[in-house]
Amino acid sequence: xxxxDFRQPPGDVVVAAGEPAVLECVPPRGHPEPRVxxxxxxxxxxDKDERLTIRGGKLMLASTRKSDAGVYVCVAxxxxxxxxxxxxxxxxx
Numbered sequence: 001x002x003x004x005d006f007r008q009p010p011g012d013v014v015v016a017a018g019e020p021a022v023l024e025c026v027p028p029r030g031h032p033e034p035r036v037x038x039x040x041x042x043x044x045x046x047d048k049d050e051r052l053t054i055r056g057g058k059l060m061l062a063s064t065r066k067s068d069a070g071v072y073v074c075v076a077x078x079x080x081x082x083x084x085x086x087x088x089x090x091x092x093x
Contacts, residue, residue, distance in 0.1 A: 010088035025074035
């Protein structure tokens with residue numbers, strides 16, 4: 001089972017360069033419990049980037065750069081399939 005509705009979709013975030021940014025996401029209910037990953041501008045983010053942390057659905061950027069600006073989508077995945085959240089924009093000024 002994987003429901004359509006995200007319990008909390010990410011919202012737009014505006015942050016100054018060098019500041020941390022957090023995008024919140026609570027995935028839909030599912031069985032088994034869905035895992036959360038993130039896409040930026042359509043490309044899946046790698047957890048190999050040491051500035052990125054994904055914990056409990058949250059995407060945390062330690063120190064934002066201009067290049068981090070873009071459109072982010074929270075992706076919930078389990079054996080049934082995958083659901084994308086509504087997009088959220090990260091603005092870095």
